[in-house]
Amino acid sequence: MxxxxxxxxxxxxxxxxxxxxxxxxxxxxxxxxxxxxxxxxxxxxxxxxxxxxxxxxxxxxxxxxxxxxxxxxxxxxxxxxxxxxxxxxxxxxxxxRADVVVAVPEIWLDVDTMADLGDVAADFRSRHGRRLQIATKYWRLTQQHFSGSHGIQLYRIVESLGATEGAPAAGQADIIVDITSTGSTLKANHLKILSDGVILKSxxxxxxxxxxxxxxxxxxxxxxxxxxxxx
Ligand SMILES: Nc1ncnc2c1ncn2[C@@H]1O[C@H](COP(=O)(O)OP(=O)(O)OP(=O)(O)O)[C@@H](O)[C@H]1O
Ligand SMILES: O=P(O)(O)OC[C@H]1O[C@H](OP(=O)(O)OP(=O)(O)O)[C@H](O)[C@@H]1O
CATH class of the missing domain: 3.40.190.10 (Periplasmic binding protein-like II)
Incomplete structure (x- = not known):
């Protein structure tokens, strides 16, 4: 064989x-x-x-x-x-080596954990008239982490096949799930990783x-x- x-x-x-x-x-x-x-x-x-x-x-x-x-x-x-x-x-x-992470805008000062993000997601529709939007190419890992591990159900995934870190600033999404190694792309786009936002160390x-x-x-x-x- x-x-x-x-x-x-x-x-x-x-x-x-x-x-x-x-x-x-x-x-x-x-x-x-x-x-x-x-x-x-x-x-x-x-x-x-x-x-x-x-x-x-x-x-x-x-x-x-x-x-x-x-x-x-x-x-x-x-x-x-x-x-x-x-x-x-x-x-x-x-x-x-690279980490798949949940990252939010740095200016979300009171959002540091997935639990904080869950609160934001729950309030999002009443505040903004739509669901929290997550830009990612990692559909499955995002759903497992949000819905499976953290019980967050109120979000919408926006498919992003490139330049995902730019999606929040471009108004295409609120937060992202993406890969990072040095962290410099996140930093350049004013995003921060949640303290329990490392989905996978790959x-x-x-x-x-x-x-x-x-x-x-x-x-x-x-x-x-x-x-x-x-x-
Ligand atoms: N800084 C990084 N950015 C993106 N991926 C990285 C990084 N460091 C390591 N990787 C890993 O590299 C792999 C993707 O490699 P690469 O981007 O070279 O693939 P590719 O040839 O573009 O593949 P495909 O076209 O199928 O996406 C992933 O497993 C990813 O976790
Ligand atoms: O944490 P950092 O060291 O900044 O690396 C992370 C970035 O590197 C990769 O993009 P890259 O520009 O290599 O292109 P790719 O998405 O086509 O692989 C990846 O998609 C991130 O955007």
Missing amino acids: TITIALPSKGRMKEEAAAIFERAGLPIAAVGSDRSYRGRVEGTDDIEIAFLSASEIARELGSGSVDFGVTGEDLIREELADFENRVEIVARLGFG QACLVRARKPGHEDNPRVTGIVDAIRAAL
Whole structure:
């Protein structure tokens, strides 16, 4: 059986994902030109590499069309309902670190916690004639955090696929849920993270699709062991 491993084809995780496979004794080579979206592990003919974008990797793991993938935990949890039944996070790789956070305008001086935000959301319609609007691309994580963990039901998600931090100033939303690493984009946009507003501390992970035939396949356990040993 050929094992397919999906690695980032571009973006911030590409180089470090390849480096960790190299350290694990599984050096990756592109098939054909450098721009090819297929690769292999040098010296083996039963491992295929698929180069995909980070969010595609999460989806392909969910559908089981690849055996392993390297992508962010945020994307796994966001893209896959019931992710624990469909995939296993085999190893956290120590790069691609970023937090998914709830951030509100700095000028909301009396809003520091999710409970404060719950009060704001409850009053929003009577004060402003509409629901509190949250700009995000993280629909699932936002709903889990607001409705699931904090019992806040009165809000509306406004989809934002880029420049999310600019949405409050542009009048497109009141608050945001987005990824941050240094915090400088939030700061530049006069937003602050709520004290209990860190939804997820994400990093790049090696993820395995739960597929029949993996349990007793020495190739599968060999890849897991090699990557863990390289950390
Ligand atoms: N400063 C950051 N901003 C955004 N994402 C970050 C940051 N630091 C780490 N990441 C992580 O990088 C991953 C997204 O990577 P990247 O933006 O390179 O993907 P991409 O190639 O643009 O993928 P796609 O096009 O599928 O969104 C996410 O898992 C995210 O958590
Ligand atoms: O906390 P910081 O260090 O400021 O990083 C956070 C920002 O970085 C990312 O955007 P980026 O400009 O990299 O573009 P992207 O959204 O296309 O990845 C992300 O979407 C945030 O906006």
